[in-house]
Amino acid sequence: MKAYINGLGAVAPQETLDKDHFLDQVESYNENRLQIIQPNYREYINPKVLRRMSKIVRLGVVSAKIAMEDAGLDQPDAIITGTGMGCQVDTEKFLNAMLENNETLLTPTAFIQSTHNTMGAQIALMLGNNNYNFTYVHRTFSFESALLDSMMMLAENEASNVLLGGIDEITEESWLIKTRIGYFKFDSINSLNLLGDKQTGALAGESSAFFVLSNKKTDNTYAEITGTSTFYKPESIEETQERISNFLSVNKLSPDSLDLVILGYNGDPEYDQLYQNLEETIFNLCSVAYYKHLCGEHDTASAFALWIAAKALKSNTIPEIIVKEKKKQNSPKNILIYNQFRNINHSLILLRQV
Amino acid sequence: MSSKIVVTGLGIITAIGNNIEESYHSLVNQKSGIGPISILQTIHKDNFVLGEVKKSQDELIEMAEVDPQEPWTRTALFGIIAAKQAFNDAGLDKSKGKIGLVSATTVGGMDRSELHYTSFVHDAVFNAFIDTHHAGDSTEKIADQLKIKDYLTTISTACSSSLNSIMFGARLIKNGIVDKVIAGGTDGLSKFTLNGFNTLMILDKDQCRPFDASRRGLNLGEGAAYIVLEREENAKAEGKKIYATLSGYANANDAFHQTASSEEGDGPFLAMKNALDKGKLSPEDIDYINVHGTGTDNNDLTEGRAMIRLFGDKLPAFSSTKAYTGHTLGAAGSVESIISILSLQNNTMFPNINFKEVINEIGIKPISKVEKKELQHVLTNSFGFGGNDSSLLFSKYVGS
Numbered sequence: 033m034k035a036y037i038n039g040l041g042a043v044a045p046q047e048t049l050d051k052d053h054f055l056d057q058v059e060s061y062n063e064n065r066l067q068i069i070q071p072n073y074r075e076y077i078n079p080k081v082l083r084r085m086s087k088i089v090r091l092g093v094v095s096a097k098i099a100m101e102d103a104g105l106d107q108p109d110a111i112i113t114g115t116g117m118g119c120q121v122d123t124e125k126f127l128n129a130m131l132e133n134n135e136t137l138l139t140p141t142a143f144i145q146s147t148h149n150t151m152g153a154q155i156a157l158m159l160g161n162n163n164y165n166f167t168y169v170h171r172t173f174s175f176e177s178a179l180l181d182s183m184m185m186l187a188e189n190e191a192s193n194v195l196l197g198g199i200d201e202i203t204e205e206s207w208l209i210k211t212r213i214g215y216f217k218f219d220s221i222n223s224l225n226l227l228g229d230k231q232t233g234a235l236a237g238e239s240s241a242f243f244v245l246s247n248k249k250t251d252n253t254y255a256e257i258t259g260t261s262t263f264y265k266p267e268s269i270e271e272t273q274e275r276i277s278n279f280l281s282v283n284k285l286s287p288d289s290l291d292l293v294i295l296g297y298n299g300d301p302e303y304d305q306l307y308q309n310l311e312e313t314i315f316n317l318c319s320v321a322y323y324k325h326l327c328g329e330h331d332t333a334s335a336f337a338l339w340i341a342a343k344a345l346k347s348n349t350i351p352e353i354i355v356k357e358k359k360k361q362n363s364p365k366n367i368l369i370y371n372q373f374r375n376i377n378h379s380l381i382l383l384r385q386v
Numbered sequence: 387m388s389s390k391i392v393v394t395g396l397g398i399i400t401a402i403g404n405n406i407e408e409s410y411h412s413l414v415n416q417k418s419g420i421g422p423i424s425i426l427q428t429i430h431k432d433n434f435v436l437g438e439v440k441k442s443q444d445e446l447i448e449m450a451e452v453d454p455q456e457p458w459t460r461t462a463l464f465g466i467i468a469a470k471q472a473f474n475d476a477g478l479d480k481s482k483g484k485i486g487l488v489s490a491t492t493v494g495g496m497d498r499s500e501l502h503y504t505s506f507v508h509d510a511v512f513n514a515f516i517d518t519h520h521a522g523d524s525t526e527k528i529a530d531q532l533k534i535k536d537y538l539t540t541i542s543t544a545c546s547s548s549l550n551s552i553m554f555g556a557r558l559i560k561n562g563i564v565d566k567v568i569a570g571g572t573d574g575l576s577k578f579t580l581n582g583f584n585t586l587m588i589l590d591k592d593q594c595r596p597f598d599a600s601r602r603g604l605n606l607g608e609g610a611a612y613i614v615l616e617r618e619e620n621a622k623a624e625g626k627k628i629y630a631t632l633s634g635y636a637n638a639n640d641a642f643h644q645t646a647s648s649e650e651g652d653g654p655f656l657a658m659k660n661a662l663d664k665g666k667l668s669p670e671d672i673d674y675i676n677v678h679g680t681g682t683d684n685n686d687l688t689e690g691r692a693m694i695r696l697f698g699d700k701l702p703a704f705s706s707t708k709a710y711t712g713h714t715l716g717a718a719g720s721v722e723s724i725i726s727i728l729s730l731q732n733n734t735m736f737p738n739i740n741f742k743e744v745i746n747e748i749g750i751k752p753i754s755k756v757e758k759k760e761l762q763h764v765l766t767n768s769f770g771f772g773g774n775d776s777s778l779l780f781s782k783y784v785g786s
Contacts, residue, residue: 033561111639117520118542127496127503130581135429143582144644144771147492148521148542153772156639162656165639165774166550169494170522170540177539181554184561209506213516264526264535376526 033183036386037254038193039103039244041095042339043068044327045237049098054343055326055351061223064216065207066237066328077158084141085154088119088201091240092151093158096197103244103252109191110164111152112182114174114198116331117206118148124205151199164190172373174198175332179260179381186247197242198335202328207236216329217299226299226325227356234298237328241335243342249386254342255367259283259382265375269306272378273314276370279380287314291364292350294337296371297322298329303374310370311357319364320357321350334371338381341367345385391556392783393629394621395476395568395614397468398724400711401437401607404449405471410728412710413736414756420593420605420712427501428577434589437607437712438575439464452531457514459495460574462524464610464717469528469568476566476614477626478532483565486537487529488555489612490547490571492716494521497574524572537564542716544770545678546637547571548611549719549778553635555615565620570612570720579715580606586645594681594713596706597690597752599743604680607712611720613727622785630727633763633781634665640773646684651692653775654678658696658765661777667763672702672779674735674759676726676766679706679752680713685769690748703759705738705752719768719776726766726780733761 042048045066046059059069068091073082076094085093092113100108126142147153149167156165164185168177175198185191210216217233226235245257261279266272280286293315295307311320327336344350348363369381396406401419403409412419420437423430439446446463447454450470469487478485495518502512517523525540537558541551548571555569573579583589583606590603613629621628638660640653647654662669678689686706693701707725714721729735738752762782769775 116522126582127500127578130577131500131503135577135581138581138585140582140585143578143585146582147544147771149544149770149772149774150644152543153639153644153774156641156773157644160641162639162641162652164637165543165772166541166554166637167543168539169491169520169542170525170538171520173522173539180563181557184557187561188557205507209516212506212510213513262537262539264529264538377522 033187035183035245035257036249037342038246038250039099041098042241044239058353089154092199095240095242096155099242108193108195110185110194112166112178113152114168114178116171116174119146120203122146172377173262175335176262176379182245194245198332199240200330200332202236202238229299234300234329237330239327239336241339255345255383256386262379288317290318292319292367294321294369298324319360321354337369390618391632392618393613394626395472397471398611399467400609402710457518459518460497462527465524465528465572466531468610469612472612472614484536486564486567487534488551488569489525490541490551490716495519496576496578543774546768546770546774546776547716549768549776566616571716572610573716575608588682595740596679596681597686598741599745601681605712607714609714610717611724628783630780631783634661634779636660637776647688651688653773654692655695657775657777661779665779669697673761674764675704676722677706678767678769703753709739722766726764
């Protein structure tokens with residue numbers, strides 16, 4: 033299975049819309065929560081429709097539109113999204129109203145928009161697209177499941193062009209709740225100082241990244257995705273190493289032959305040591321990059337990592353701000369993205385230059 | 387290698403039974419599980435009826451044989467109970483190939499979140515339930531109980547979720563990602579969904595009446611259902627009983643409205659038609675349809691129109707079984723897949739209870755008593771918010 037990335041679009045806590053810049057002017061944050069820089073929605077969405085859309089739906093629609101325009105695609109053969117937490121704003125709105133008013137005085141809008149497939153549905157509605165439309169909702173497997181489905185659709189010849197997206201939003205309330213259980217840091221740090229912080233927890237964040245995947249190369253092709261895989265609750269670091277090496281060998285690569293590995297360092301020392309271990313063992317010859325100081329931790333952060341990797345392969349540029357260890361001097365021909373959530377959900381995405 | 391995907395295990399828990407035998411018994415005896423509310427704590431207790439599984443949290447924990455000290459949602463417990471049945475029924479053996487789990491849910495752990503949410507925000511008493519809220523939690527709890535590690539994921543596409551999990555499960559096998567899949571869905575009843583559907587004014591205060599002229603809306607239900615899928619040659623090599631062949635599947639989008647279906651049921655029509663095409667069958671090959679038939683004004687009318695568009699005047703026998711189980715949302719597709727498989731296996735079509743009078747605009751009549759007939763091919767539909775429409779085609783297994 034393989035897929036060409038023929039178009040992409042993202043919104044994130046960084047400037048992503050200006051094609052002339054690629055993470056060369058970096059935003060830093062001091063409140064442990066990195067929020068998406070909201071685009072001028074009116075440039076992308078009809079104001080009448082815009083009014084009814086919640087933030088996450090708007091962000092999804094904007095990034096999907098940018099990706100499709102970039103690829104010169106009018107109608108995808110499938111729309112496949114991944115979102116760990118779905119429409120949190122609307123879910124909280126309906127839940128809080130229900131609890132505060134003891135199940136009275138409720139209106140349907142927030143409930144209707146709270147379903148996880150709202151982004152995929154609204155994109156289909158906007159395009160008048162009757163095709164296959166799936167949404168995966170499994171924490172940090174969400175985007176990778178959507179990616180696997182997309183690659184399967186291409187392999188099965190069920191689709192020539194798939195619109196794939198990963199999207200998650202962070203709300204004030206979910207941020208506070210998850211700070212309480214130690215998933216996010218309590219004391220403020222600057223987002224760019226994420227590595228090496230001793231405090232428990234990650235920095236919270238959000239992003240939306242969409243891709244047009246195709247079985248045909250075009251003049252606009254960014255990169256080729258050659259494989260993706262997930263694994264669950266490895267019993268030891270040795271199992272993690274073995275799973276990664278096996279995945280690479282299936283794709284006729286070894287860890288040593290990788291040019292660049294993009295790791296999901298999120299600032300939580302307990303889990304960042306897993307990445308550190310891999311850097312010192314199987315990845316000891318590769319250049320290493322990280323990205324969650326730019327977008328924060330969220331279930332579909334690896335979609336933003338894929339956006340970075342695809343742009344890096346097309347432009348032969350690795351933005352300075354993502355470099356952690358530079359061990360190979362040449363511009364990368366292949367990149368592995370590896371992410372894990374609290375040593376439970378592990379995922380791999382492999383790309384190569386075309 | 388043959389591309390035939392067969393069903394080798396079944397597991398179910400809903401308002402009409404805690405397992406396959408009890409469910410079948412309720413279906414042939416036309417026994418509905420929908421009645422007054424006694425489990426869900428809601429101010430609407432006396433206003434609506436529900437298809438509740440009449441088991442307390444403690445009773446479910448006992449049935450699922452799990453550690454009572456851990457944080458369990460009803461969604462996870464139903465999932466474990468039904469998935470275990472399917473796993474054991476298929477005699478799955480982890481040493482014989484890779485096993486995947488594809489589960490579906492609409493609101494995940496909401497049944498507990500809504501009880502403890504104020505505490506999540508203001509104090510620390512129910513912290514353990516914070517991370518049971520997300521949709522993948524029940525899937526991971528099932529995977530941990532069954533020790534499944536090779537592949538797991540969760541799908542949420544509103545009311546069509548678990549037909550989609552079965553579809554994706556079959557494709558995982560075809561693409562060589564895993565050898566066997568447990569696929570289905572689970573949802574526990576919550577005030578969140580009851581109040582949500584109430585704001586849409588599509589809940590019937592009495593038992594729902596799918597495809598009846600006087601229908602007033604749906605009844606919510608809860609539960610879980612899972613099936614085991616594998617390649618035919620795998621199942622034969624291991625000498626397994628085979629319930630049915632999954633011979634076709636399709637998902638399409640209505641692209642009309644977030645909650646309402648298009649006039650002529652474009653999405654439902656495409657889902658059914660593409661499922662038939664996938665199975666290389668024509669409309670006249672279909673013997674029975676287990677319809678989505680929620681009992682809402684909009685669904686039954688547009689689903690009926692889509693069926694007429696596809697089948698013309700050769701409409702096969704059809705019925706909705708929502709008046710037995712209620713609408714189990716994320717579990718509905720897999721619940722009705724199992725009911726369809728039971729129909730195939732027993733050559734028995736279960737009646738659309740509470741039907742009296744045909745809907746004028748479409749003039750089609752569901753079966754209203756238990757009917758016995760040799761069945762070869764059965765279609766089942768699930769349609770959801772966001773215009774997400776799916777159909778699966780199950781066929782009687784014929785050895786090759």
